Each structure stands twice: as C-alpha cells, then as structure tokens.
Amino acid sequence: MDLKKMLADAHVKPYLLKARFGIEKEGQRVDLAGNLAETDHPECIAKRDEHPYIQRDFAETQMELITPICETLEDLFNYLSAIHDVAHLTMGKQEMLWPLSMPPQLPKKEEDIKIAKLKNFQSVLYRRSLSKSYGRRIQMISGIHFNFEFAEELIQTLFNLQSEFKNYRQFKTEIYLKVTRNYLHYQWFVTYFYGASPLSEKNFFDNDCLTKPVRSIRNSKYGYSNHDDVHVSYSSIEKYITDLTQMVEKGLLIEEKEFYSSVRLRGGRQVADLADHGVRYMELRNIDLNPFETIGISYEQAEFLHLFLLYMLWKDEGNHCDEWVKEGDALNEAVALEHPLSHTQLEQDANAIIKEMEQLAEALNLPVSDTLFANLKEMLQDPSKTLAGKLYQKSEESCQADLATSIAKENYKSAWDKPYQLTGFTDMELSTQILMSDAIQQGIKIEILDRQDQFLKLQFNDRIEYVKNGNMTSKDSYIATLIMENKTVTKKVLQQHGFRVPAGEEFNRIEQALRSYDMFSTKAFVVKPKSTNYGLGISIFKDGASREDYEEAIKIAFQEDSSVLVEEFLSGTEYRFFVLDDKVLAILLRTPANVEGDGKRTIEELVAEKNRDPLRGRDHRTPLEVIQLGEIEKLMLKAQGHKIDSIPKNGETVYLRENSNVSTGGDSIDVTDQISDDYKKIAVDAVAALGAKISGIDLIIEDITVPASDKGAYGIIEANFNPSMYMHIYPYKGEGRRVTTDILRYVFPEIN
C-alpha cells in the first residue's frame, strides 16, 4: 500500500483538505488581579455537567470551552471565539480567563484547590482518584485538545485505490494508527514550535524540582503524564485496546481516559467501542495554550496541525512501531526540557521536516498560508520566536504572572468592549448574534443553516427548533405574519376586533378622492400611496388642509400608486411594544437624532461626543447608529435657526432629524416600567387579535397618564412580525431587556 502514490492520485485531490475539526480548550478562571477565582462555576451554565460548550475540567475554576464539530478551520475559530465571548459575559465583570497552560499561583494547601462541583457523583469520584494519584496541582495545568477527522470521502477514495484491505473499517483504522504512530514519533516538532509552558508559578511544584526554564513543562515528565509503568502499543487496534484494558484492570489507570498520551484514538464512548466501530477520529492532546492568542491557539497553528497530520499520513514510518513511538517519547521529553531560548538539538531533523512538508504541499498543490513555512523556518533559526521563547523573554521583563494578568485583561476588555457582538459571527444580524450568544450560554446547540439568511437550527437534547432572524419561529403561524406584513389587513383585523386604528379611506380613482375633501378638510390627516416606499408621495396635514393643498397631495400620492389612502393623523408619541406569548417584555420610545447643549460646545462637537459611545456605529453593526451631519440634518438645523457650529444653550435639546428611526441616529429609550398595565394589555390583546405570538406593535399614545380606555387615548399604527430585538437589549437610555433569552425560553421551555 503506497500511500505516497495514493495521496497524489487525481481522485483523491478534491478531498485532500476535507476534514472535520473540534477543539476543547481549558483555562483557569482568575480575578482581575490574576488570582485564582474563589467563586463557583457560573450558575447559569453549571446547571448541566454536559453543557455542550462550557464545562468544568478537573477543578471548579477550570473552564473547558468546547467547539462543535466543524467542517472548516474558519468555522472552528469562529465558534471558539464566540464561546470565549460567552464565557466572559457569563463569568461577569469580576473575572477573566488565565491565558497560560501553567496555572496561576496555587493555594498553599493542596486541598484548597476545589474539585469541580459536578452533579454526577461518578465524575467527582474520578477527580478525587486523580487527586490521589497525581496530586491536585498537576491537574491544574490547562491545554488544548485538537480533534481531527479525515473526511469520509478522502478515506473512501484512498480505500478504493488499494487492494490490501478488503474491509473498509479496518483500512480506516489503519490510516489513523499510522498517523498516530508517526505523530507520536514526531511530536517533539510540535513541542519545539508551539510548546508554551516554560515556567511555573508559586505553589505549583511541591519542591523546586524544576529550577530552570524549559520549552514545555506540560509536555514533559513534570506535566501531565502517566506513571512510568503505563505502556500501550499502537501496533494494532486490538493491541491498543487490550493494553489499555489491562492497565485499568491492573489498577495502573483509574479509567481509560486517564491515559495521558499525546494522541488519543476516538471511536465510541469508550475504548472497547473501537473494536466494534473502528477509529472515527483522533485527539491531539499535546497543545499548550498559546498565550498570544485570545482563544489560546492561532489559525496558522491549526493550519499547521492539519498539514502536519496529512504529512504524517504520507510519511513512511519506522519498521518497529512500538520502538518508533517510544523513540518519539524520548525525543519529545528532550525537546520539552530544552531551554526556551536555546536551539534545539533536533534542528537538522526539523529543517528536513519543514522542507519535506513544503515539497509535499507543492506536490499535492495544497493551499497553505503564505507565512506558514517562513514562520516555521524563522522560529527554528531563532528560538526566541517560538511560543516558549517569546513567553519566557517577555516574562523576564517583569514576571510571567504579571504578563499573564495583563494579557488576560486585554482579552477581557475586548470581550466586554462590544458585548452585543459575538466574535466570529459579526457579519450576522445583531439580534441573531445576541440570540446565538444566549443559546451558547444556555447550552442549546447551534447549527447555522444559512448564514446570510440568519437561519439557525437550534437543538436542546433531542428537540430541534429552527429560527430565522432571531425571532421567526415555529410558534407563529404563517398567516399571522402575513397579516402583519400587510398594513391594510392589519388595520382591518384590529378594527374588527375593536381596537383604535387611524380611520381612513382607500381611493382607487383620483376623482373619488377629490370628492372626499370635505371629509378631512378640518382634521389632522395623512395622504399616502397604499404601498409606501421610503416615504415617497406622503403628505401630512396636522391642522386640516386647503382644497388646493389636498388636491395637490392626492395627485402626488397617485403618482406613486394606483391606490391612495387618506388616513386620520394620530397625534401623540409612538411607543414600540415588544410582545411575546401574551406578555409585554419591553417598551421603547424612539426619539429623533439629537444633542443636548451645554452652552459651550458647538453642535458638531456635541455630535462627535455623542458618537463616541461604543453603542453607536454604522450599518446596523451596533445597537445605535452614529448621528450624521449630512444635508438632511443641516436642513433640519436651519429650520430651527441653527448651523453645525451653533452653540446650543445649556440643557437645550437640538434635533437633527424629523424621523425617530434608530437607523438615522435616533435614541432608543427603554420605558417598560413607565407605561401602565392597561396600555400593555392593549398591546397584548391586539397581538392576540392578529393571531401572533411574537410581534413589535407600535402604539401612538397622546398622554401615558390617561387611562387606555379613554376615547382616543391610543391608536395602533402597525405590528411588525420581525421586530428589532437588539434595540431593547442595548437601549441608549434605560434598562436593557434581554428579549432574546425570552425567545429561547419560549421555544425551549424545557431549559428553565
């Protein structure tokens, strides 16, 4: 079986880089001073031991972030970044994540390291046994587990190219065994470049057994490693299983998962399943946290690992496979314990490997980042460029703990800077980002079915719900949304249910409309084309109109549409009620773009000041939009006798827009608690009349202190079937209402 030849086959080519990836990343929670957190794992994610995204590892302080299985590295990094954001938001503002594999200063007494307070007693028992076998300190080391699976199509195509194996599962297992043996032999290569645990903090070592800096404590005998008499063969899957089972039976391992190899072969839930199902994927466990990356690993590193695993598949292995692996252990131990700034004793071998990988990439026409090989070469020539080298050198400037604390704080800041954003998914709509953040926190699995279309598949246990745009769900009927989509129909349905809507007439002939002048002449009314399009053709008469003006308005409207509405103009303030399942969750008042004078600064300066708010941005990427100073704003200022360099009086509010849309710089003000229950009941009943479950319904209220039952107290303008949610969550003023969480609880009542 000539894998080198097979990998170069044209049939294999399209699938060469197809793979599936997953990451588990551990990290210690610390307070803002960099001390190990004394708090428990956050309650809202602690509800479930088996949270799909955020769990605890050995200790209560040790967070483990878990990505879903991803088809691309882009996806993998998006998810890992997002889960990091959620971890930060969930820990709250008093905690952050320690960026190093080596833990921060540990408590003097080992028993003060708290074992994870899991619900499952078996899991707690296991951790207690680990404490006994290895001590709690060593278990506080964190790292990254990189799960990797070749694409099924790749293995299938390779299988078809050979005749040695008749059984596909056996072939597949052999593929993974070969890669594993080679990886174990060459793992020192990874340790050299990406090892990143040169120093330990106080109270890590019982005695000062390791006095000099190294490349990777974690990957050395001082880190996570089994007792010397644990040996497992990778010669065949049967041998691997038998060895592991025996180790457990002999009591050398508490459980199979205590086997701390740099590679773990994965199949079913336990090792014995490998015999039945074969190897499904492999787990690389020798990756130290990269302190210079917010998420603990760089994209280039992941790309390298992918390429390296392909190379391990391609490369011939030693004849005696157990020896081959054993040699690898020794080489790795040697490199791990080298000084971080020293050249490695295996420099020549490393050079050869880089060259060979480069050739392989070229031969197979694999797309690789431009910098990958250049960086490897540079790190090889200059050990201070390796992760361990860099970390050690920077730590020398003050100390590793201070460095780690300041890195943690940077990461903390960037997570809290724009809490409305979910890193990795910032191209999606804000409301969807926030809903996804909530879903990750609640442990609801997310699959993005169509990214541009904001189409999510959510799963909790076995139940699936699809959600689009954050609020389009299985709970609303199609017809209810169609009713809301059609303003005329909405009005008719509400009117028939006894709600006040603007009275009006629809005209299909201009003469018919003109004849009706006297119906409106002295009233406040609006003339508009039935299908409004960016406000074209709309005329508003707040105090009646002359016959000439009326005729003019009718003619203008008929230029836009063959149907024209003349509607009562409702005076008062417009409020947006967010209604979910017969409850008003939030009420928002929107005001046009404005600044408040201080008697000193110009309007331009006041606008610039207001725009500095991190909530303000452009193109709906933030909860509020910056205030513009364009033509429309200048005209509006002019009408009030202002220019952009006018200095408004102290306390004077200057409006820059007539319309109150948030999208043109308007302010959003939460007034949920200020509006009395009778208006909330109107909103709830109106949404129910439309047959809807989720709606943003707009009420005009003249005076909120007047009872809703008074004649003309309110009027309903429209109901929105896709109401903005982020504006309620991050209002300009007032309390944020996290309606996305309510949506999730509504579609998944079982999460409560």
Added chain:
Amino acid sequence: MDLKKMLADAHVKPYLLKARFGIEKEGQRVDLAGNLAETDHPECIAKRDEHPYIQRDFAETQMELITPICETLEDLFNYLSAIHDVAHLTMGKQEMLWPLSMPPQLPKKEEDIKIAKLKNFQSVLYRRSLSKSYGRRIQMISGIHFNFEFAEELIQTLFNLQSEFKNYRQFKTEIYLKVTRNYLHYQWFVTYFYGASPLSEKNFFDNDCLTKPVRSIRNSKYGYSNHDDVHVSYSSIEKYITDLTQMVEKGLLIEEKEFYSSVRLRGGRQVADLADHGVRYMELRNIDLNPFETIGISYEQAEFLHLFLLYMLWKDEGNHCDEWVKEGDALNEAVALEHPLSHTQLEQDANAIIKEMEQLAEALNLPVSDTLFANLKEMLQDPSKTLAGKLYQKSEESCQADLATSIAKENYKSAWDKPYQLTGFTDMELSTQILMSDAIQQGIKIEILDRQDQFLKLQFNDRIEYVKNGNMTSKDSYIATLIMENKTVTKKVLQQHGFRVPAGEEFNRIEQALRSYDMFSTKAFVVKPKSTNYGLGISIFKDGASREDYEEAIKIAFQEDSSVLVEEFLSGTEYRFFVLDDKVLAILLRTPANVEGDGKRTIEELVAEKNRDPLRGRDHRTPLEVIQLGEIEKLMLKAQGHKIDSIPKNGETVYLRENSNVSTGGDSIDVTDQISDDYKKIAVDAVAALGAKISGIDLIIEDITVPASDKGAYGIIEANFNPSMYMHIYPYKGEGRRVTTDILRYVFPEIN
C-alpha cells in the same frame, strides 16, 4: 327640519353616496328544456337551512341567492355574479335558473308544487300556512329584494345639522320612515320602468282571471299581495309596530314577515326589535327579475334605485302620510296593470320626476352613469323599451316560455364555459377564485381583506380563518414556510432527516470551486449560482464535463452570485406532489409545450388547434397557457430539424420547449393514481420533516415501477410553500383534484 337644505350642506357631501347594499334574488330551477326541476335542492348546499349565500325560498325548486352586505354597488354585483356561478356549478349540468319573475309552467295539481324541504320544522309549517292562505302557485313568483342602508356618517352628519330631534335613533328612524312613505307613494315609477312580469305561464292562474298582458303581474293584486284587510301605518315606528303586531294577533298574517309591502323596515330579527333598536335599513321588495341580465338586475337599475332613494329623502312628502301611502298603492296598481306597450297614464308625473332627479344630481354634484337619465327618458317615450315592453315584444316572436328557456341556456353556458373562473373576481388568482367558489358553496362567509394581495377572511359560524393566496393559512408555521423558501435550508433539513437530495458543494471562492473539478468530472452535475434568477448562470452536464467546460461554467455562475453550488444532476421525471396534512391529494406530471402530429397538419396548425382549448389562455387567467411560437420555440424546433410549417408524422410528439412549466404552454397531467404509495409516503414524510402542513413537493423519479426504497430511486428537488392549486384542479389530462375544497375542510373541519 329642511332636508333639502341639509342635503346640500358641504359637510354632508362626501357621504351622500355612501351606503350599504344587499340583494336577495329568487329564481326557479328548471331542466334544460325549461321545465320546473323535479330534483331536490342540491345536497351540498342543502345541509344548512341558513346557508349564507344560497337558500330555498317557498318551494324546493326556488333558489334564493343572497349577497353579503356590500359597501359599493361594484362589490354587490361582483358577489351576486359569483353566487350565480356557484349556483350553476352546484346545480350541475342538467339544470339552469329560470330568468323570469313569473314561474315556468306549473304542475297541474297544486300539491305537486313541493314546499322547500327545510330542516327547521317551524319554517316548513310557515310555508304550509302560506299555501293555505294564498295557494302554492302565487308563492312561486320570484323577484329581487334590494336591501339599502344609508351610511352611518351620512345620517350622523344630517343629525348634526338639525335641532328638531335630540335623539339620534329617533332621527334615523324618521329618515327611513320618510323615505319609505315617499317610496311607497312613488313606487309606480319603478314599476313602469322595471316591472317585468307581463305574462303568466300555464297553470299559474287557477282560472284565467288575467287575460291581457300587463307591466307587472307580480306588483299587482294578482301577484304577491296581502289580503285587503291588512293595513299598516307608516306614520311612526310605534304605529307601524303596533299595527303589524295586531295583524298577526288577529290572524290576518301568519307571521310578521308575511306582510308583503313593497318596503319592509328592518331592524333586529323581528319587528318588535325596531322599537328598541330603531330602523337599521330598508328592504325594497317590488323589483321584478330583469330577464335580460344574467343576475336578474342591471347595474344601472341599482344605481337608479340608490339615486331614487336619495331623491325620496330629499323630496317633500304629502301632509297626510297614511293617505300618501295609500294613494301610492292605487297608483302602483294602475301602472302595474297597464299594457306593457302602452304609454303610462302617469307620463307627465314621470317626466317631472326624471327632471327633478336630474336637477338634484346636478345640484348635489352626484356622479351618475351617462346613460341613466337618457334611458329613463327613452323608456318613458317608448314603452317597448321598458323591461315589460321588451319582454312582451320578444315573447310575441315565439312565446315567453321559449324565450325564457333560451335566455336561461345562455346564462347556463356562460357559467359553464370557464368553470375555473368566478365572475366578479376574475382579476384575482385562479386558485383563490376557485377557493372562493368552494367557500360560497360550503356556506363559508368570505370577506376580501386585500384584493390585490389575495387576502381573504373566511368565517364559518363564529370561527374566523384568514387565508392568503388560497393556501397560506394558520395551519402552517412561519418557520416551515421560511425553510421551504430557502432551497439550501430545505436541502439540509431533508438530508438530515435521511431523504435523498442532490448531493452538492457550496463554494464561496472561485479557486476553491476550480480545485474540486475531479469531484464531479465524470458525474452528471449542475453548476448554478446559489440564488437562481430566471435560470441565469446555470450549466447542466449530463455526462460529466471537461476541465475547460467546468471552469467556464464555474466562472459564469460566479458572475451571478458570490456563492455557487455544484450539485449532482438527478435524472428522471419530475413529479409535483400536493401534500396537505400528511396526505398526498394530487400528483402532477408536467411536460414541455408540445403537439402531436397527424401526418397532415403543420406544427403551426397543430399549435393553433391545441390553443383552442378553453383551458388555455394568457397570463395565468386560465389553468393552462397557450403555446407560443416565438424565438425560443422556433430555436427548439430547429434543433429537432423542424420549422413551424413542418408536418410531423402521425403520432410523433414535437416539443416546443425544453422547460416543462405550465406557464410556457406545458401540459399538466394528473397521475395521482399511477404513483405507488411508497413514493407518496416519501412526499408526506419529507413535508413533515420540513414541519409543513401544506406543500407542493417536487420529486425526481427515475422509474415509478421501482420501489422508492431502492438506492437512488428518487431525489427531492424542492418544496413549495405556495403551490399552485388550479393546475391540479383543471389538468390538461387526467382527473381533476379539487384540492381547494380539501384546504377548506382542513381549516374548517366543522363543515363536514
């Protein structure tokens, strides 16, 4: 109270013509020879005595068509026309409606006239009493009841202009009383122009009591009239009620509704309610069927009645109101019994009235049809132009019965000519027209909320359902339709549920797509932009592709969209499965536009012949579209070595299109019974997987004789949330499946 002045007030003007209308139209069912039908009222509408649209009057053969209350005469006529269509379709092809007020030849024995077989025994008893009082023959006369209500705004505005009445309800009642008294005084005017019962048929009169032709038997003492001692005063509502009640108490009337005045005042359910609620509207009962209109009344007639009622409101009445009414009775009797071709004795008065009405219309600036007054004048000058005159004259040519039979047949033909159309609503989508037709038949009340948007409100008893486009209902969830709307999401969901969909890859970068050539090179596949737009940028390779062709196809697709799909091409035949509530109701095979040769005619001739089918039309106004002979068709012919004047061999099928859309002249063939249950189960299960209740799902099947469980036996292309229904109902070949009825039964299970 100067009503003349009040009506001229500017405030009144916009509301002058606002009113509400309703029509009840009786008519006898006859067979195609014009003989009184011997069948029962059609079963599907006989289920309910109180059917909102189609009931029985006195006799089992006497259909009463009832419009809903309408705000405009246009609406009124649309509904009446539609209900006529439905009445025809419901009676079936062996019956038609007699177009005259006077019944066709009656059975010799009076007891052979069958009283309506109503479920309500009270109603049957009432009819038996009528038989005793008046005889059954007289009850067989039919006519139109015209319900009229002034707009509330009109009466309210008039009320505001006076001070005589303090109580609005009293004022409103007085308005109707005045109009009624005047109408009764001047009813002869209506009888002259629109009376249309000059002759009776055999066995109508017991003895030949009326030997000469008249203007209106129905409006004379020979028609529907109470016994001489029935007198009711219109001087006040109290008097009116007391008189009526007394008549019943004395046994002169069986029930209040037996009072056969030309005007009935309407309030609540019974006359006594008038005391509490006042008069709400009035019912004109003296309108003979207009035999020259399919629906028994012309638009101009209705317009006249509206104007005449306004005139009656405007016109001063006589001082002694009971006398005034009594005089009217006498005048009407005189005019009704005039010879239909003679000038009326009241010609001068009539002239004066026309002139005054004309002046009124001008003074109040009322829009009136150009022809209305001209026609009245002409009819006054030339009695042969009146309805009675025309009918009499035409009857003289052969006999009235033959004339009526041939008119009935014309009406019958036009109803059956395009059974897929619902007259009055032909601007709406076909499927909606058919659904409305079904709703009328099932007695489900229809309100059109938005006509252009095909938005209906349906009501059965107290339950309301909204339906848009005939199949968008409350039964489907919003998210299910969104899943179906998004082809990518549909595919993913179906795939995750184990259904076969075209395998494929989505590419966002051109290089990535080009690299994947080997994945498809030898397969049948399609390259297409993710968002397809009229087929732009799609390339199909049925037998693999060269690298150059593949690259070209990828580039073309990327010109249309930033995402490109390369998808497996499924070979086989595409079938549309119409699924409703977990059942397959219909399966359609669509074939491209084609003609079958006869060895004699040219393609052009064959196309012309095929296009003659009344099912074929243009712009989706018919179930099938005409076959074009444009550029595309000519190119297609050329590719087969044909021209439009080629003569295909006998039995040869020549295709004029590649695509099988019905909209480009394709044929639709019902194959519901030919497809085996296992494929139907696939369709049902797939729709269920999408969470949908109503869907048109497209399956590609290679060979329908092969079990669906065979590998690759089928593939699902897409699911449509707004599937065309009319193509299943009126296919080109095969059995029509009236899926609209199933939709109605689904949203209103209680109608069964």
